Amino acid sequence: MLNLTSQQIKVFDVIKNHLTINGYPPTRAEIAKTLNFKSVNAAESHIKALVKKGVIEKVPGSSRGIRLVEDLAGIPLIGSVAAGLPITAVENVEKNIPNPLNKHVDFFLRVKGQSMIDAGILEDDLVGVKKSSNAENGQIVVARIEDEVTLKRFKKDGNKVNLIAENKNFKDLLIDESMDLTIEGIAVGIVRENLN
Amino acid sequence: MLNLTSQQIKVFDVIKNHLTINGYPPTRAEIAKTLNFKSVNAAESHIKALVKKGVIEKVPGSSRGIRLVEDLAGIPLIGSVAAGLPITAVENVEKNIPNPLNKHVDFFLRVKGQSMIDAGILEDDLVGVKKSSNAENGQIVVARIEDEVTLKRFKKDGNKVNLIAENKNFKDLLIDESMDLTIEGIAVGIVRENLN
DNA sequence: TAACATACTGTAATTATATACAGTAAAAAA
DNA sequence: TTTTTTACTGTATATAATTACAGTATGTTA
Secondary structure, three states: OOOOOOHHHHHHHHHHHHHHOOOOOOOOOHHHHHHHHHHHHHHHHHHHHHHHHOOOEEEOOOOOOOHHHHHOEEEEEEOOOOOOOOOHHHHEEEEEEEEOOOOOOOEEOOOOOOOHHHHHOOOOOOOOEEEOOOOOOOEEEEEEOOEEEEEEEEEOOOOEEEEOOOOOOOEEEEEOOOOOOOEEEEEEEEEEOOOO | OOOOOHHHHHHHHHHHHHHHOOOOOOOOHHHHHHHOOOHHHHHHHHHHEEEEEOOEOOOOOOOOEEHHHHHOEEEEEEEEOOOOOOOOOHHHHEEEEEEOOOOOOOOOOOOOOOOOHHOOOOOEEEEEEEEOOOOOOOEEEEEOOEEEEEEEEEEEEOOOOEEEEOOOOEEEEOOOOOOEEEEEEEEEEEEEEOOO
């Protein structure tokens, strides 16, 4: 959803909200009324801009013929993160799933390894992640150290950051100045597709 | 969705399909065309019947002003099961959530207690359950013994059924002839709304 | 500086859509 | 048996809605 102007974002949000509240898209007149435009053509122009930018689709001649491109897709599931790419880069998106968690989720990340099993997070679980560059003590975070992405419990002691694995067989990871640590997001929920 | 005639089910399905394919409801003319009605009023009449039966809602004067009552609901989340009631009775439904699992789920059940923590299933997790009256060895099942509903791993030895808790502190539950055991469903996935 | 994008107002025409009314016919319920 | 429900066709109309065209103004990019 990049490159949208603030007005375009407003129009997009009106469409999105209308869809969730009413179950069908708004008309140009309804968009104009909501945003206090005096001309329906203001809405029409914004719709054209949003189509051009690829965030919505139009069905010409059809009343309320608007689709949210983003919305059809659901929330991106990141299977594995290729080195050098931002986590949510399209190259990393495995598929898209609907969000059952009663919270904002920016992406789901498939868990690799056993480092969090004592917190009930198993390999291949999908962790719902909200993007954030900082974390509070005790939160489970998606962290990036150099080029590697891991899921760990965040603990800060003064200015020393400790990334704790919830597995007795793993040792804590103490971050020092020389290491390049980025907090990518906070884990807010879990989806497990496979039981066995 | 009871009491619908076969024609009404067809019309309902056309609306539902149009929604999933196009992202917005069909017009009367579109319904009529899909079902080869020669008059748009045939669609209009069916819509009125469906509204009367409570499976859709109409927004008068609004183009494509149709809502699926059932669809808004998602999959029922069962918070706790009242004694004497079937699990999915409306009285037990806490709320409804969308299904992120790539499988058929009849309902979600909120887990009570610690009996499955060694399988990575924690208290308050939502277990996605597919209704089934029989289970295979090793599957995690929702079982009802007398009036109590529990989540356990199913194991059958000859004709002895064993319900195994995945927690060292719990002992297995051996079912004998005198007990009233019902398998209500098979767990197919997990959703965890809260991490800490 | 010229071209383009953004951000609108205002008018108007064509088409899309809901919906009422008048029928016909058969099946189901009271 | 009468009434109601179901299941349509066919016509008509008011209104809902898309969308093009003509402007104005400002900011951004080439």
